[in-house]
Amino acid sequence: MMFGSAFGKWTAAMPSMRCPLAMLAIGLALIVGESKAANTQAAIAVVESSIDQLDAIIASGRPSSEISDGIESLFKENLDAVYMARAVLGPPWRTATASQRAAFTRVFRRYLAEKYSRYFRKFNGATYTVRSARTTRNENSYEVVTTMHVQNKEPTRVYWHLFETKHGPKIRNLIVDEWNLLALEKTVLRNLLRHYNGNLNSLIRVLPRRYEDR
Secondary structure, X not given: OHHHHHHHHHHXXXXXXXXXXXXXXXXXXXXXXXHHHHHHHHHHHHHHHHHHHHHHHHOOOOOHHHHHHHHHHHXXXXXXXXXXXXXXXXXXXXXXXXXXXXXXXXXXXXHHHHHHHHXXXXXXXXXXXXXXXXXXXXXXXXXXXXXXXXXXXXXXXXXXXXXXXOOEEEEEEEEEOOEEHHHHHHHHHHHHHHHOOOOHHHHHHHHHHOXXXX
């Protein structure tokens, strides 16, 4: 009985012994939560910076080629072009040499700048609001939702998908209403590659000129 009494007193003290562990768990949860919030804010900053720079480039009144140059520089800074190039190319990426991958990534980024400089002009002078920002599949993936407001037009919802890299969050995809950039370019470029009988070097040669000076 004396043993039972002593054991009861010892177990009664257990909650106080567990408190430091509980406090540590709470502290870690708060740190993780703050880290996620900070990363989400970094993703929002990339989106806001991209919109502001795009607006400034398009409103500059410079020739089309210079506007494309400006957008390409922006893409170098904020786009995860390697991921996007790999995604749109698909299986041929796995068999491509390192030099082919680098060349395709470079011309693909220029192709996007040439092609979408025309599309982005519809948002010239637009204002925007950030509607939401959240992590998606894991703590390294983000979705930022903005609404673009163009005078005398219906607001346009834009979904920005970003991924955390060693250089900070980078844009991997855009969904504008029902239009998905990455899905569209997968279809376009894989069809174009088939047109050249799967010859990646031919695609690399022609891609930079596909929208040039149109």
